[in-house]
Amino acid sequence: MSTRGGLLTGLLASGLLGAALVAPVPAQAERLRVASTGNVDPVLNGEHVWVDAFMRQARAAGFELRFHPGGSLGKEEERTELVNLDLLQVNMAGLSELQVYSRTARALSIPFMVTDYTQFDRLLDETDLVATINAELAHTNLLLVDAALLGGMSGLFNTRTPVAQPADLGELRIRAMSRSDMIVLESWGARGVQVAWEEVAQALETGIAHGYLNPPLVPLMFGHAGRIRHFSDLRLTPSARWAVVSRRWYEGLDETRRAAIEAALAGAREANRAWAREVQAREREALEAAGIAFRALSDEELAAFAGPVHQRYRETLLPEEYARLRRWLDSLVERGP
Template structure:
């Protein structure tokens, strides 16, 4: 969808969001998502669902639009910038192009656990600094919602333990960070939109993709995947952003109520990830996907290869150095 078509679809109060009463929609807080509204299996919805519950308890009308029903990543970010969508969840590519600090967080094998990630978010000014970067683009970063156990590799037909195993396969990629990873790993990749991944796996267009272990069962990929290699590349997360145009219209009391709702979302998401980690392996085995553990030596090969990821057009040395310093400051000495 180009910008002209998007503006036409969004104009006049009908919005393209839903065929609902215009007056109700005008005053509702609209929340966009790319994933299903499933609080059991979707960490983003665990965050958003708790936030919405807190808002509705304060008599705020809210409408949720899951499964990219109001547009893809770029469309939803653009709507949020315009203030047509108040709250949105998105991937790192969409905000990394505007925030070198956010882009730096795409590097794998830097954060060791979700405890480490939580300390990083709570004990450093990361969220505030990224929000300053995004402010001129009409966005504020609220949180990074955890979406599953640490990122690993799903494959069809072939178990993967080494880089040589993967180099015989085609990896699904999409973002600029993915393409940089391909260069470092020296593997083949095919650009495939997420909505087309199942078909690409079935047809043999791709053989593998990177994601946390709960993703395959959540999207029904158990029938087209056979193995999950537990690379533990880093936390899986989605960025929760809000429209600064909308925030500027709120009173002090309204903004305080909103912050309370955001805190409820954050708390629910952190509780959700602890439960999810304990059941992810069982869920994969239930849908017929074998879990592959790596030795420290085997995982070390992936870490060394990832250290050679080339800089991209969005990299900024000062931001990367700052990010790495905060990572080390929040790392426990026992890790």
């Protein structure tokens, strides 16, 4: 696969989707339910930029849409179950939902592997990553079709002190969203604490947590700027939500409707990437204007964070998946820009 427009077509040609083909959905599948988690905010929320562009183009192509924003259809796992039941056709999922079924998707949580978003899009479009994940999802009704960027790559926010090396974490308690976050923090000798996102603002206020790992715009989106004081630009992983569709719904589309959906996916990607380029250029300014100090790290400082994390994944946690992701990334370097 070498282009975004051919991503799903390439999967069909390879037979990966055909292997999971079930009875076609009826004509009323033109009624399309779309769910997201973030705020309906075209300025700060890249997920909504993706969804809005997709829906506008799908609606123009004749699809009847029903939109469920802001997690109104439930938590991550509840929305995933709706897709599995074919009651939800398009869902903006967290990576953790794919990782339940796909070991390859787990490798995407390894920090310091993907270096920038140009490389990230090439990884999606020019390697077998997406095809491999979808093959591992074949026993479900989930089909990965794209990723919506949320701004700059993830870094470390905290309420207390500048952080430029693992030792600076000291006694800070950093909120861990998932087991992957906890592994990263443990690798640095830091203290992780599990706090539901809905309770993060209170945790920062009371000192239960002193920070979190997230994209640069998160404290501005969720009103945490009053407590957060420092951001370390670790560039851990791409910040994205993952566009997942119902296999049965997609497979039930006729050729014309499928082409319309692929065009809508391509339009969503284009709108989201244009937003991401613009917002990344002003993230530092926005954080500093909100009173959050922005710390850029040198290659040597980043290596001090990356080394112990990579050692754990390479040697014990996901050795095969680590090696395969490394091969895909190396192949992009070999091909050139």
